[in-house]
Amino acid sequence: MSDSMPLIALKNNVALPHIVTTFDVGREKSRNAVQAANMGNGLVFVALQLNEDDEEFGPETVHSTGCIARIMDVTTISSNNLRVTVTGLRRAELVNYYFVGSSYYMVEAEEKPYTEDDPDMAEAYFRQVKTSLSKVASISPRLGGDTYRELAAIRRHEYFLFKLVSKMDLPAERGQAILEAESMQDALSLADDEVYSEISISQLERKIAANVKKSMDKNQRDYYLREQLKAIHKELGDDDEDDREKLEADIKAKGMPEEVEEKVLKEAARMYRMTSSSADYNVLRGYIDWMMDLPWGVYTEDTEKLSDAVEILNGDHYGLEKIKERITEYLAVLKLTGGLNAPILCLVGPPGVGKTSVASSVARALGRKFVRMSLGGVRDEAEIRGHRKTYVGAMPGRIVTAIKNAGSMNPVFLLDEIDKLSSDIQGDPASALLEVLDPAQNCTFRDRYLEVPMDLSKVLFITTANSLDTIPAPLRDRMEILSLEGYTEEEKTEICKRYLVPKCVKRNGLEEGDVVFSDDVIGSIITGYTLEAGVRGLERQVDAVCRKAAVKKADDKDAEPVVLSGDNLDTYLGKRKYERDAYLTSDEVGAATGLAWTSVGGTTLTIEVSTMAGKGNILLTGKLGDVMQESAKAAISFIRSRSDDYGIDSSVFETTDIHVHVPEGATPKDGPSAGITMATAILSAFTKKPVRHDVAMTGEITLMGRVLPIGGLKEKALAAYRIGIKDVIIPEDNKKDLDDMPESIKDNINFIPVSSADTVFRNAIVGL
Numbered sequence: 001m002s003d004s005m006p007l008i009a010l011k012n013n014v015a016l017p018h019i020v021t022t023f024d025v026g027r028e029k030s031r032n033a034v035q036a037a038n039m040g041n042g043l044v045f046v047a048l049q050l051n052e053d054d055e056e057f058g059p060e061t062v063h064s065t066g067c068i069a070r071i072m073d074v075t076t077i078s079s080n081n082l083r084v085t086v087t088g089l090r091r092a093e094l095v096n097y098y099f100v101g102s103s104y105y106m107v108e109a110e111e112k113p114y115t116e117d118d119p120d121m122a123e124a125y126f127r128q129v130k131t132s133l134s135k136v137a138s139i140s141p142r143l144g145g146d147t148y149r150e151l152a153a154i155r156r157h158e159y160f161l162f163k164l165v166s167k168m169d170l171p172a173e174r175g176q177a178i179l180e181a182e183s184m185q186d187a188l189s190l191a192d193d194e195v196y197s198e199i200s201i202s203q204l205e206r207k208i209a210a211n212v213k214k215s216m217d218k219n220q221r222d223y224y225l226r227e228q229l230k231a232i233h234k235e236l237g238d239d240d241e242d243d244r245e246k247l248e249a250d251i252k253a254k255g256m257p258e259e260v261e262e263k264v265l266k267e268a269a270r271m272y273r274m275t276s277s278s279a280d281y282n283v284l285r286g287y288i289d290w291m292m293d294l295p296w297g298v299y300t301e302d303t304e305k306l307s308d309a310v311e312i313l314n315g316d317h318y319g320l321e322k323i324k325e326r327i328t329e330y331l332a333v334l335k336l337t338g339g340l341n342a343p344i345l346c347l348v349g350p351p352g353v354g355k356t357s358v359a360s361s362v363a364r365a366l367g368r369k370f371v372r373m374s375l376g377g378v379r380d381e382a383e384i385r386g387h388r389k390t391y392v393g394a395m396p397g398r399i400v401t402a403i404k405n406a407g408s409m410n411p412v413f414l415l416d417e418i419d420k421l422s423s424d425i426q427g428d429p430a431s432a433l434l435e436v437l438d439p440a441q442n443c444t445f446r447d448r449y450l451e452v453p454m455d456l457s458k459v460l461f462i463t464t465a466n467s468l469d470t471i472p473a474p475l476r477d478r479m480e481i482l483s484l485e486g487y488t489e490e491e492k493t494e495i496c497k498r499y500l501v502p503k504c505v506k507r508n509g510l511e512e513g514d515v516v517f518s519d520d521v522i523g524s525i526i527t528g529y530t531l532e533a534g535v536r537g538l539e540r541q542v543d544a545v546c547r548k549a550a551v552k553k554a555d556d557k558d559a560e561p562v563v564l565s566g567d568n569l570d571t572y573l574g575k576r577k578y579e580r581d582a583y584l585t586s587d588e589v590g591a592a593t594g595l596a597w598t599s600v601g602g603t604t605l606t607i608e609v610s611t612m613a614g615k616g617n618i619l620l621t622g623k624l625g626d627v628m629q630e631s632a633k634a635a636i637s638f639i640r641s642r643s644d645d646y647g648i649d650s651s652v653f654e655t656t657d658i659h660v661h662v663p664e665g666a667t668p669k670d671g672p673s674a675g676i677t678m679a680t681a682i683l684s685a686f687t688k689k690p691v692r693h694d695v696a697m698t699g700e701i702t703l704m705g706r707v708l709p710i711g712g713l714k715e716k717a718l719a720a721y722r723i724g725i726k727d728v729i730i731p732e733d734n735k736k737d738l739d740d741m742p743e744s745i746k747d748n749i750n751f752i753p754v755s756s757a758d759t760v761f762r763n764a765i766v767g768l
């Protein structure tokens with residue numbers, strides 16, 4: 001029976017059944033084969049090349065007897081080299097092949113059993129080899145000690161044979177000859193010859209070692225060995241010299257900074273002193289490849305005229321006037337100063353408000369390359385700064401990798417989610433990042449792998465974050481914060497019409513007019529299918545419609561355009577997910593709607609209070625943080641102290657337990673701004689008078705019942721607006737924030753500024 005699997009050709013190594021073999025693959029066909037096998041069942045056919053010097057290979061130019069092996073591990077050692085570990089399964093004969101998409105060969109391989117031989121004869125050979133082995137064990141470093149004991153204990157002929165061959169370090173052709181042998185006794189006989197020659201080689205080695213030790217000090221010895229190596233290379237006809245000269249010329253032509261060039265030339269010289277199969281050689285090869293791939297000295301020219309840049313910036317986004325204005329100023333200063341000491345911009349806001357897209361637009365406006373790196377969950381300093389190249393599989397850090405991908409030394413570099421950096425015992429990535437961002441240090445940024453400084457001072461770094469609270473303070477100090485807030489429904493509709501629809505239409509291979517979204521339909525998608533501050537969910541919904549239209553068009557090129565309407569929306573997007581209603585649909589006793597700010601935008605939260613016979617205990621649930629718990633206690637104390645004014649019998653507090661709960665119990669909540677909401681719900685529970693369900697509120701409460709200002713009013717107002725709240729109670733001191741409030745919010749929501757809790761209660765509790 002034959003199986004088909006990708007072909008890997010080795011130049012000077014043989015994979016053997018039962019044996020774990022590690023080798024490096026650098027040729028594209030082999031790398032593709034490894035990848036294809038990894039995606040399939042992991043099996044490969046490994047064969048030795050007929051001619052070691054051939055760069056190209058195919059099924060015709062390898063030995064037809066090879067080994068079916070299973071890939072155990074693959075590590076990337078440089079951009080073009082993989083280190084592959086396989087376990088040999090069985091020897092096999094290549095019987096057929098085909099070429100897959102001009103990227104690798106698939107071969108059919110049939111197991112190749114040994115011809116039947118006389119079992120006694122085979123056993124006799126087996127014992128013969130073991131006897132030879134016992135002779136060599138005492139003098140050979142390769143076959144002595146544990147290796148000998150391990151081999152001597154093996155009973156199965158085939159397993160013994162290949163284990164032995166693997167320990168002997170034979171030239172590939174001789175290993176291949178043993179693999180190809182017709183019968184087991186032939187194979188064992190060949191192995192016996194090898195063990196015999198091992199005896200004489202070991203004797204010789206001992207003699208040389210003794211001589212070397214005796215007569216040479218270290219320098220002399222190195223010199224001697226190097227001369228030997230040269231002589232060997234010469235004998236073998238290796239034309240390393242040409243290669244070496246070419247590489248040196250390439251390095252010099254790269255325009256690297258002097259210090260870097262010196263280092264790379266030094267490492268190249270070191271590499272040529274090693275044999276090409278040694279692990280160190282490969283490490284240096286990988287290093288030199290990396291250094292050659294980096295865009296040393298490549299700088300793109302910035303857009304000549306500022307007005308052209310500004311036009312691109314404005315054209316790419318709707319609204320965001322303040323941000324665009326600030327970025328225009330930034331670009332002007334950048335142009336005049338050449339970027340010296342420019343602050344790092346940090347775009348802060350909920351997801352989907354256009355942070356990433358503003359940054360990429362800055363790159364387009366300047367005519368620079370754009371690269372992006374997400375810092376979310378980066379906890380190991382080495383991800384930023386790389387590993388020393390002495391580690392197996394070491395690579396430069398992600399900053400250097402991104403610069404390589406950018407292809408220039410002055411790209412716009414977006415560091416996404418800087419608020420999600422974490423640190424643990426692996427080192428502190430924030431301090432490594434500080435070195436990257438600090439203009440005083442980043443002209444000599446040192447990646448551990450590169451070992452030489454890299455100048456990052458011309459890179460334009462922009463960072464993004466959802467929330468300022470979790471950005472490490474030293475990083476925050478170096479950045480200028482630009483806040484992007486959530487959009488109103490009208491803004492979302494405009495963004496959708498002008499940007500998202502054309503983008504999705506194009507992305508799905510459609511043409512303008514193939515899908516028609518009216519303003520009303522967009523409005524229904526926004527309110528019925530998304531509940532977010534930004535427009536990412538909206539873009540996803542539009543994309544979903546476009547995909548369906550694409551299916552239709554792919555089926556029939558002249559299909560009618562898809563015209564969306566209120567009636568057919570659910571056939572494209574499924575049932576409405578959200579109803580535009582307050583969470584509370586009727587006035588209730590003990591339940592009030594508060595407004596909260598979260599890193600993903602504003603949100604409403606219902607606070608529930610119930611009272612029951614007890615001993616005056618207070619129970620707070622819903623994963624409330626310390627500040628929120630204290631705020632609840634202050635609210636209770638305030639109401640107790642004013643119980644007469646609200647017609648509550650003060651003795652009731654001693655005989656009643658109060659339970660305050662904030663639903664969605666698994667979500668952590670904290671902050672003081674729910675103070676007045678809790679007070680309202682508590683008072684309602686004690687007076688048994690309901691709270692208006694179409695009122696929402698936000699504000700901190702003091703023990704004296706004063707209402708203190710809060711942050712994030714715009715996001716909170718947008719959240720209230722999204723669920724159709726009419727009146728929003730806000731602290732008097734937040735009145736100034738209303739100047740920045742979008743008109744559409746001011747038209748639809750009645751803001752009630754208050755300075756005392758009393759006014760809150762009168763506005764929110766029915767019949768107080």
Ligand code: ADP
Pocket residue numbers: 316317318319320350351352353354355356357358464495499500534535536539
């Ligand atoms: P963020 O990085 O803030 O999470 P993105 O930049 O990924 O958000 O934005 C999500 C999508 O919304 C992108 O396709 C972006 O182009 C679009 N978008 C967001 N804000 C605007 C805007 N003001 N004008 C045009 N498109 C926008």
